[in-house]
Amino acid sequence: MLEQQLINGLTLGLIYALIAVGYTMVYGVIQLINFAHGEIYMLGAFFCVTFITAVGLPFYVAICMAMICCSLCGILLDIIAYRPLRKAPRLAALITAIGMSIFLQNLALIIWGSRSKPFPQMAVPGYLKEKALVMGDISLTWLQLFIFAVAISMMFGLFLIINKTRIGTAMRALSQNKTAAALMGINVNFVISFTFALGSAMGAVAGILVSVYYNTLYPTMGYTAGVKAFAAAVLGGIGSVPGAMVGGIVLGVAEALGAGYVSSLYRDGVAYAVMIAVIIFRPSGILGRSVIDKA
Amino acid sequence: MTKGKLLLLFIGAGLLTYPLLPLSSDYVLHVMTLAMVYMILAMGLNIVPGFCGLLDLGYVGFYGIGAYTAGLLTIHYGLPFWVIVPLAALNGALWGVLLGAPTLRLTGDYFAIVTFGFSELVVLFLTNEIWLTRGPLGLPGIQPITLNLSWLNKAWYFEFYEKTPNFYIAALMVALVYFIMCRMEDSRLGRAWYAIREDPLAAASCGVNILNYKVIAFAISAGIGAVGGCFYARWSMFLSPDMFKFWESFLVLCMVVLGGLGNIKGALLGAVILVCLGEILRESLTAIGLPAETRFIAYGLIMVLIMRFKPSGFFPAVASSGRSNPLLIDLQKRLAAGAAAKEKSRDSAA
Numbered sequence: 001m002l003e004q005q006l007i008n009g010l011t012l013g014l015i016y017a018l019i020a021v022g023y024t025m026v027y028g029v030i031q032l033i034n035f036a037h038g039e040i041y042m043l044g045a046f047f048c049v050t051f052i053t054a055v056g057l058p059f060y061v062a063i064c065m066a067m068i069c070c071s072l073c074g075i076l077l078d079i080i081a082y083r084p085l086r087k088a089p090r091l092a093a094l095i096t097a098i099g100m101s102i103f104l105q106n107l108a109l110i111i112w113g114s115r116s117k118p119f120p121q122m123a124v125p126g127y128l129k130e131k132a133l134v135m136g137d138i139s140l141t142w143l144q145l146f147i148f149a150v151a152i153s154m155m156f157g158l159f160l161i162i163n164k165t166r167i168g169t170a171m172r173a174l175s176q177n178k179t180a181a182a183l184m185g186i187n188v189n190f191v192i193s194f195t196f197a198l199g200s201a202m203g204a205v206a207g208i209l210v211s212v213y214y215n216t217l218y219p220t221m222g223y224t225a226g227v228k229a230f231a232a233a234v235l236g237g238i239g240s241v242p243g244a245m246v247g248g249i250v251l252g253v254a255e256a257l258g259a260g261y262v263s264s265l266y267r268d269g270v271a272y273a274v275m276i277a278v279i280i281f282r283p284s285g286i287l288g289r290s291v292i293d294k295a
Numbered sequence: 296m297t298k299g300k301l302l303l304l305f306i307g308a309g310l311l312t313y314p315l316l317p318l319s320s321d322y323v324l325h326v327m328t329l330a331m332v333y334m335i336l337a338m339g340l341n342i343v344p345g346f347c348g349l350l351d352l353g354y355v356g357f358y359g360i361g362a363y364t365a366g367l368l369t370i371h372y373g374l375p376f377w378v379i380v381p382l383a384a385l386n387g388a389l390w391g392v393l394l395g396a397p398t399l400r401l402t403g404d405y406f407a408i409v410t411f412g413f414s415e416l417v418v419l420f421l422t423n424e425i426w427l428t429r430g431p432l433g434l435p436g437i438q439p440i441t442l443n444l445s446w447l448n449k450a451w452y453f454e455f456y457e458k459t460p461n462f463y464i465a466a467l468m469v470a471l472v473y474f475i476m477c478r479m480e481d482s483r484l485g486r487a488w489y490a491i492r493e494d495p496l497a498a499a500s501c502g503v504n505i506l507n508y509k510v511i512a513f514a515i516s517a518g519i520g521a522v523g524g525c526f527y528a529r530w531s532m533f534l535s536p537d538m539f540k541f542w543e544s545f546l547v548l549c550m551v552v553l554g555g556l557g558n559i560k561g562a563l564l565g566a567v568i569l570v571c572l573g574e575i576l577r578e579s580l581t582a583i584g585l586p587a588e589t590r591f592i593a594y595g596l597i598m599v600l601i602m603r604f605k606p607s608g609f610f611p612a613v614a615s616s617g618r619s620n621p622l623l624i625d626l627q628k629r630l631a632a633g634a635a636a637k638e639k640s641r642d643s644a645a
Contacts, residue, residue, distance in 0.1 A: 033404050084603055090403060092602045094350045095552055099598030102545060106592035114586050223541075227415070230408060265423040272412035272419075279405050280397040 003138045005260045006253060011144050011213065013252020014151035018206035019229030020236070020244035021158060022199030028175040028239040029195045031090070035097040036077055037203055038226020039104035042219060044070045044204025045211040046112055052123040059123045063208055067201040074200025075193045083189065101226075108219040116218035119211045128212075147209050154202055155245055161198070162241060171195055175239065224268055228255075231275035237285025246286055311466060314459040324458040330570040331465035332527050335472050337550040337562035339519030342476075344548070345557035346485065347512045348492035349403045353410030354520055354547055356417040357387045359539030361521025363421060365528040366434045376440040380525050387521025388514040395513035400506055414544060421536035433535030440464060440529045461530050468526060469563075472519060476559045479515075488512055492557070542591065546573075549594045555607050569594070 019041055026034045047069045051062035081100045085093045133140040162168040170191045173181040182188050210225065211217040228251065236247025251271055258270035278285060310327070313319055336358060343351040361383040368374045368382065398409045421428050428434060440461065444451035455461055479485050487508045490498035499505050528534055550569050554561025576590035 027404075031404075033408065081599060081603075088602075088606060089348070091344060091348055091350055091556070092606050094404065094407060095344075095548070096599050096602045098352070098545065098548070099595045099602070101595070102591050103595030103599065106589050106595065110585060110589050110592065114588065227408075227411065231412070234405070234408070263423075266419060269416055269419045272416050276398075276409055276412050276416075279401065279409050283401050283405060 001137060001260075005256045007138065007140060007144065009253035009256030010249065011147050011252070012256060013232075013249035014147060015206045015209055015213075015248075016225075016229050016232045016252050017245045017248025018151055018154065018202045018209075019225060020232040020248045021155070021241060022203045023230050024233040024236070024238055024241060024244040025171070025195050025199045027233070028241075029171060029192055030082070030086070032082065032093050033097060033230065034077075034082075034196075034199075035094075035226065036081075036100040036104055037199065038222035038229070039101050039108070040070050040074055040077075040200045040222070041203040041207040041210075041225055041229075042108060042217075042222030043073055043104065044200075044207035045217040045221070046108060046219075047204070048208045049117065049120060049211070049217060052120050059125060062123070063205065066208060067204045070200045070204035071197035074196035074203075077200075078193050078196040083192075101222075105219055105222065112219060114219060116216050119215050119217060121215070124212060143213060147213065150205065150209065154205060158198070158202070158241065167191065167194055227275075228268075228271040231271045231278075234275055234283075235278050235285055237287040240285070240287045243285055243287035250286075314462050321458055324462055326570060326574055328458065328462050328465050328530065330567050331462075331469050332523055332530070333547065333550060333566040333570055334469050334563050335523040335526070336520060336547045337554070337566045338469075338472050338476050338559060339516050339523065340547050341551050341557065341559060341562045342479075342488070342512050342516040342519075345551060345562070346480070346488035346492060347509055348556075349399075349509065349513075350407035351410050351513070351516070352407050352541070352544055352548070353412070353414030353417075354516070355539050355541065355543040356410070356414030357391065357517040357520035358524040358527075358543065359414075359417050359421060359536075360390055360517075361387050361524030362528040362534050362539070363428060363434070363524075364521065365525035366437045366534045367427070369437050369529065370434070373438070375443060376525075376529055379529075380522055383521045383525040384518040387524075388518035391514035391517030392510055395510045396506075399509040399513065411541070411544075414539070414541065418536050418539055421539065428536070431536060433533060435533050437528055437532045437534070439532060440526075465526060465530070468522070472522070473559065473563070480559065484508070484511065489557075542588075545591070546594060549598050552598055552601055558607075 019037065022037045022040070023034060026032060026037070044066050047066035048062045051057045051065050052059065055062075057065060077100060081096050082093060085096055128143045128146055129141065131139050131141055160168075162171060170181065170186045171194070173184065173186060174188060174191055178188060181191075206225075206229075207217075207221075210221070229248065232247040232251040233244045234247070235251055236243025236245065251274060254274055255267060255270045259267040262270075313327070314324055336354070340351060340354045343349050343354075364383040364386045365376075365379045368379050374382075394409065394413055398406050422430055424430070425432075438454075440455045442451075442453040442455070444453075453460070455464070487498065487503045490501065490503055491505055491508060495505055546569065550565035551562050552565070553568060554563070554565030572593065573590060576593060577587045580590055581587055
């Protein structure tokens with residue numbers, strides 16, 4: 001029982017980690033909580049299903065197409081909503097982010113309808129549904145293994161991009177000092193757009209994986225997932241990419257254990273309570289920098 | 296009195312006498328009362344993002360706390376409305392302090408997300424603690440507002456089931472909250488809040504205890520939210536956890552943003568505009584076959600566009616007390632007269 005809960009929690013946690021990375025990267029670069037990131041995650045799932053049902057693309061191609069579309073959405077979001085407000089007070093950008101989140105969510109509601117849909121099972125390769133491993137009470141499906149593999153390899157890829165490439169160096173420079181980075185010849189707006197694209201692509205994958213895992217998708221799915229992923233980012237220390245991964249896993253496991261052993265009614269409450277507790281008692285998170293307002 | 300003020304007075308008087316007219320419709324009265332509930336909420340929320348410059352996404356949590364405090368106290372103990380209002384306000388403010396004291400020392404982003412988490416926890420609590428709140432079934436049968444003056448005259452015991460008396464009680468409460476807000480804005484408290492919003496470092500070095508003033512702001516805002524909820528509970532006579540979801544916080548925030556952050560009159564007008572817009576959209580969206588919730592797309596758009604093109608709203612706050620100061624007005628007049636005289640003398644010299 002415990003092992004099964006741990007496995008389920010780990011699956012969920014890796015997905016949270018994929019979303020949390022998007023929050024934390026954007027926060028690291030422009031110090032903005034991109035509330036609309038949860039909506040990008042939702043759009044990813046819907047794009048994928050639309051590509052499968054309307055265009056008839058195979059599963060893996062549809063995932064790639066959805067990633068590309070979500071990256072474009074992320075870039076558009078930055079250009080339309082956030083770029084004009086770079087010099088405005090923080091509050092203005094935060095309010096815009098909330099506004100964009102609500103806007104996108106309702107746009108999806110209008111386009112795809114408010115009812116929850118199943119993921120088209122025909123398109124999902126059959127072997128993903130089979131059990132990969134059965135040991136006593138514990139079972140592990142190929143789908144869960146697929147989620148592990150995708151999440152971990154994407155995280156590794158992200159780690160390489162951030163630490164080993166020129167643009168990753170530029171991102172890190174930007175998160176330390178924007179002005180100095182600009183003076184060194186870094187194209188600030190390009191790097192910010194790239195960060196949005198990267199985060200959005202990972203968010204889209206997370207959305208698709210969740211909708212396959214639970215076999216359901218609906219326009220408001222980005223709302224709770226977004227907040228939980230943000231909680232994961234805070235837990236790990238916002239602005240820190242490895243922190244987001246650790247935070248996501250911890251939160252996913254905590255949620256699965258909380259739902260299994262405390263009360264399943266408060267499943268979502270676990271995430272919020274963890275988040276509030278972390279912010280109150282250790283606001284810098286597990287791996288983050290200090291965030292106490294100096295003023 | 297200027298022409299504009301006279302016009303406002305006429306409109307206000309006209310609206311206040313509306314329920315007494317023979318043609319008044321119950322629907323319009325209901326919408327007007329609802330608008331007034333939101334006016335109270337918008338004024339209360341305005342303190343935190345408007346005066347202090349902090350984003351509060353969990354305002355509806357305090358509204359819900361106030362409403363359920365009122366509902367439960369009414370059902371179980373039968374307390375009169377006038378006793379419940381201060382109790383609910385205290386309960387709201389207490390939670391405001393409990394939540395605000397540890398989190399307000401962090402940067403504003405963290406505060407925003409904590410308030411959000413808090414309001415979600417409130418909804419979860421209201422939904423799941425069935426022994427107390429009856430959960431998703433809701434809390435029906437709350438007594439309406441009563442006025443017990445039987446100690447003066449045996450016949451003076453009133454139960455306000457009708458729309459009209461509720462309308463006037465709401466108007467009274469809006470006026471009261473408005474008065475309090477205006478006094479606060481011009482007081483030491485209000486000046487400290489503005490100073491914190493404009494430059495926390497400068498405010499701190501002038502001796503403003505930033506954390507204390509922020510916590511006070513958050514507690515007062517929470518208290519006013521609870522008062523709004525208290526009236527709502529006794530007016531609608533039914534409560535359910537669904538009424539206190541994040542959407543409500545968003546709606547109230549949108550009202551404040553639309554009217555202009557930090558502008559009390561703007562908050563009032565924002566509430567009226569958005570409640571009316573909401574009713575219109577609800578009708579027209581269902582007419583074209585879309586679910587009524589999609590009206591939030593308009594609110595989202597409003598927020599984005601206002602922040603982009605008119606960040607201080609349509610009624611930007613100006614230092615109003617300075618403009619109505621007779622000494623300053625006199626000085627301005629004399630300066631203008633002096634300038635005109637100089638101009639004249641120069642003309643004649645040329």
